[in-house]
Amino acid sequence: MEQKIECIRRVILNAQDHIQVGDPKRVYSQYVRYALDEVSGINFCRSVKAKGLKRKDVIHEHVVPHLIVMDKLLSLDQLTNENIINVINKYYVICAITKEEDKKLNAAGLRSKMPKNWNDESGSVFARYETVGIDILNVEKENC
Template sequence: MPDNLDFIVFAIEQAKEAENYGFTRNECCRNLKTALHQYWQNKTMRLHGQFQKKNIPRSKAAVGMELINCDVEHVVPQMEIVNMLMDMNPLSKQEVESVLKNYFRVLLVTKEEHQRLNASGLRSKMPSNWDRKDVWARYNAVGIEVENG
């Protein structure tokens, strides 16, 4: 029986085949993004849906705020992670797991903090000088402090 990582690796393999066939990366990675959400965020991290939103770590400003006033953010934007997975050569289950454990995190931020990320141009990418070590670089760049981060 396949485990959660097996489903993700399968989705990466399919996306790579689709890209080689001629689809754009964005087009061919839709199923991969779905697999990451379903098999990593939902089934592995158990941080999916409105019911689990209360369990997601928060920025300092979001602590104590009502959930309706917060947005869920991927600490490292999902497309950054998708690109890491798609560029992996050779593709291995262990390396996929390492990338996901190191970079796939979600955080509740205030709507104002979310707007700051958008205004800075860092809504869906990491800063250009990102060292691939500091997963909080995007938040540091716009002054978002992380509770227990």
């Protein structure tokens, strides 16, 4: 796991270089996404309705939209493994939801953003799901 976190740290540093020269997010966003995908099993959950469904019948969705997680990582004052892991543990949760539940998120305008009054420090990372009535089973955590 330590090597994966070190890779994420290097990707963040690279993304910060792109920001300094004025590159748009689309230039570095995918690199951050790919690096985070390597630790997607750290926080994984399922909705109650997705329990028992096969992979082809569910959507693996970021509980907190990718751009928010990326911005959290890019704004870290110190890029220590501990700080990176803290952001990942708190905000990087992947959830298997049904296609119908995904449509509910999209219809509510929550495809790629959190609800308006969400507080990233004290609010639930599941606020989008709570807003549209998606019930979640326990989050499975790997040791980081």
